[in-house]
Amino acid sequence: MKTTEHHAVIIAENLKKIYETKVPIGLFRRKKKRVIALKGVSFSVNEGEIFGLLGPNGAGKTTLIKILTTLLLPDAGRAIVNGFDVVKQPEEVRKSVGVMLMGERALYWKLTGRENLEFFGSLYKVPKDILKKRINEIVEFLGIQEFIDRLVETYSSGQKVLLAFAKALINDAPIIFLDEPTVALDPRRAIEVRQKIKKLKEEGKTIFLTTHIMQEAEELCDRVAIIDEGRIVAIGTPDELKRTIKGKSAVEVDIVCSNPKTITITEKIQQIDGVHKIAWDVTSSEKGEIVRIRVICDNPREILPPMMEILLNNGVKIHYIKPEEPTLEDVFLYYTGKLLA
Amino acid sequence: MKWNPEPILAIFKMRLKVYSRYPGWIILDIIAPIIFSVIPFLFAVGIAGSLERAAEIFGNYAGTREFLFYIAIGSAVWGFSTGITWDFGMWLYEELETGTLEQILLTPVKVYELLLGAILYTSFISTINFFLSITIIAILFNCLHYVLSIDFVLALLVVVLGIIPLMGLALFFGALVLKLKEPWAFFNFLTAFMVFICGVFYPITILPPIARAIAVVIPITIAIADARAIIFHLNFIFNPKIDLILLIVYAFLWPLLGMHMYKRVEKELRQRGEITVF
Numbered sequence: 001m002k003t004t005e006h007h008a009v010i011i012a013e014n015l016k017k018i019y020e021t022k023v024p025i026g027l028f029r030r031k032k033k034r035v036i037a038l039k040g041v042s043f044s045v046n047e048g049e050i051f052g053l054l055g056p057n058g059a060g061k062t063t064l065i066k067i068l069t070t071l072l073l074p075d076a077g078r079a080i081v082n083g084f085d086v087v088k089q090p091e092e093v094r095k096s097v098g099v100m101l102m103g104e105r106a107l108y109w110k111l112t113g114r115e116n117l118e119f120f121g122s123l124y125k126v127p128k129d130i131l132k133k134r135i136n137e138i139v140e141f142l143g144i145q146e147f148i149d150r151l152v153e154t155y156s157s158g159q160k161v162l163l164a165f166a167k168a169l170i171n172d173a174p175i176i177f178l179d180e181p182t183v184a185l186d187p188r189r190a191i192e193v194r195q196k197i198k199k200l201k202e203e204g205k206t207i208f209l210t211t212h213i214m215q216e217a218e219e220l221c222d223r224v225a226i227i228d229e230g231r232i233v234a235i236g237t238p239d240e241l242k243r244t245i246k247g248k249s250a251v252e253v254d255i256v257c258s259n260p261k262t263i264t265i266t267e268k269i270q271q272i273d274g275v276h277k278i279a280w281d282v283t284s285s286e287k288g289e290i291v292r293i294r295v296i297c298d299n300p301r302e303i304l305p306p307m308m309e310i311l312l313n314n315g316v317k318i319h320y321i322k323p324e325e326p327t328l329e330d331v332f333l334y335y336t337g338k339l340l341a
Numbered sequence: 342m343k344w345n346p347e348p349i350l351a352i353f354k355m356r357l358k359v360y361s362r363y364p365g366w367i368i369l370d371i372i373a374p375i376i377f378s379v380i381p382f383l384f385a386v387g388i389a390g391s392l393e394r395a396a397e398i399f400g401n402y403a404g405t406r407e408f409l410f411y412i413a414i415g416s417a418v419w420g421f422s423t424g425i426t427w428d429f430g431m432w433l434y435e436e437l438e439t440g441t442l443e444q445i446l447l448t449p450v451k452v453y454e455l456l457l458g459a460i461l462y463t464s465f466i467s468t469i470n471f472f473l474s475i476t477i478i479a480i481l482f483n484c485l486h487y488v489l490s491i492d493f494v495l496a497l498l499v500v501v502l503g504i505i506p507l508m509g510l511a512l513f514f515g516a517l518v519l520k521l522k523e524p525w526a527f528f529n530f531l532t533a534f535m536v537f538i539c540g541v542f543y544p545i546t547i548l549p550p551i552a553r554a555i556a557v558v559i560p561i562t563i564a565i566a567d568a569r570a571i572i573f574h575l576n577f578i579f580n581p582k583i584d585l586i587l588l589i590v591y592a593f594l595w596p597l598l599g600m601h602m603y604k605r606v607e608k609e610l611r612q613r614g615e616i617t618v619f
Contacts, residue, residue, distance in 0.1 A: 017614075019613070066614065069447055070447070070611075071443060071447060072611055072614050091449045091451075094448060094449040101443065101444075101447075105441070106441065106444045115355070115358060118351075119355045120444070120448065122348055122350070123351060123449075123450045125449075128347075151362075171448075
């Protein structure tokens with residue numbers, strides 16, 4: 001019988017990290033503040049898979065990526081990347097990974113895109129002839145010919161993101177870390193980048209991805225880990241995760257409402273029997289604040305009448321209310337009590 | 342394994358390209374040595390009344406009447422040395438502020454490659470400034486014969502020898518800048534302190550004994566004093582042999598100390614997650 005062997009290229013074992021920051025409380029006085037970023041994180045990523053890390057802001061995603069790419073030392077635990085220990089063999093780890101961190105500050109704005117790639121390629125000691133060829137291949141692969149020879153200071157945010165992505169590919173590493181790779185891209189470019197990520201996987205690369213976009217995680221990731229308050233709260237394939245909330249349903253409600261009233265309404269909905277989790281976010285429009293409420297419940301038929309009553313009694317305008325099949329976003333809400341996007 | 346200098350050259354080329362995209366910097370770097378060269382002349386005339394009188398007074402304690410070229414040598418060597426000493430730390434801090442330090446530290450580049458790349462760039466710019474200011478002074482004040490002498494070449498060798506311990510000093514200051522994250526306050530204080538202690542404008546013999554003892558620990562002092570001693574046939578700090586031994590000892594001591602300090606601070610930054618904090 002033929003068996004498929006999974007070879008783990010990233011292993012994290014009980015990683016812990018505490019930040020000690022100093023908060024100014026006067027001109028020369030500082031107060032120490034401890035922030036627990038990781039509370040014992042363990043997982044592994046198999047060779048050739050796209051592994052997604054989902055979590056709200058401050059959940060510990062960036063801390064985890066920084067530890068795995070050697071930018072940060074863990075306080076406890078162990079991490080192995082491509083067979084190398086991140087603390088004991090950092091240089092070998094750095095040779096094994098390509099990294100795209102979030103933000104526009106990763107590039108030299110007074111250099112052209114090509115000069116940036118040449119510079120970082122040289123730091124990886126890529127031989128000149130190979131580097132030149134590789135840059136041309138990456139430029140063609142990402143379709144960035146139009147701006148690669150312009151100074152980065154003239155780039156749009158999206159173009160900078162694409163160049164940062166190109167930079168992550170410059171050392172042709174087997175493992176690529178992508179921190180929110182489509183965050184500043186227009187929808188067309190975002191779709192293109194997702195296709196490129198799939199192609200990289202087809203080439204045998206292992207991708208470690210963080211994203212706020214659930215559809216992106218569902219579309220791209222072979223497995224997903226949900227991190228919240230420094231702990232991995234769920235891990236598995238998107239389908240496996242959805243199965244963990246099998247038997248539960250989601251209800252999506254869009255209302256026009258003011259902020260204080262929303263708090264009252266959601267508190268009341270939370271008290272309805274059969275409601276497990278509730279979360280909401282607000283977007284402003286010309287008509288006022290549109291509140292999107294997402295509810296995880298046992299049976300929508302049972303909770304809809306009391307929910308409608310609460311909404312109508314509070315005089316809110318209902319735009320939309322619909323029971324839905326649970327998505328990855330609902331898994332996230334179920335485990336963290338928060339909406340991701 | 343074959344040594345690959347590519348990261349060192351890449352840092353040099355990258356910095357030179359960034360420099361070339363600020364024409365104002367280039368113009369300032371050409372004009373500044375001319376302005377600084379004229380200041381001692383104006384000081385001398387202002388204080389002593391005439392150039393002749395200034396030369397006489399200066400000759401009494403320094404051993405040479407050629408005070409303009411004496412000061413020019415001091416300030417040129419000092420400018421060159423401090424450029425090397427400070428540039429690494431200031432560059433690291435600049436990279437920290439712009440966010441690119443994090444990107445550099447994600448690559449397998451080694452500390453010494455970062456340092457050598459930075460020093461190659463600074464040496465290149467500082468060498469141009471050095472020869473520019475020396476040549477301007479020599480032409481303006483009729484001292485060109487000093488520049489064209491074999492002693493001047495020997496003096497340059499002493500300055501070049503002084504670069505090795507300066508690399509260690511550069512690492513040391515680089516580490517301090519990254520740790521304290523207040524490069525300008527630190528830079529301004531230590532620049533003024535080093536002008537005072539290294540004998541840029543005067544021989545260190547006029548300093549109090551404790552200051553002289555501190556001065557000789559800094560390789561810049563020896564480079565300045567010995568360059569002058571060779572050109573003007575004056576006394577060395579101790580004697581040529583001891584001064585040379587001191588420079589060689591510092592060439593081992595300061596890089597070791599600097600490397601130790603830098604690695605410690607880098608580890609601390611990685612521990613605290615402060616590679617992006619400035």
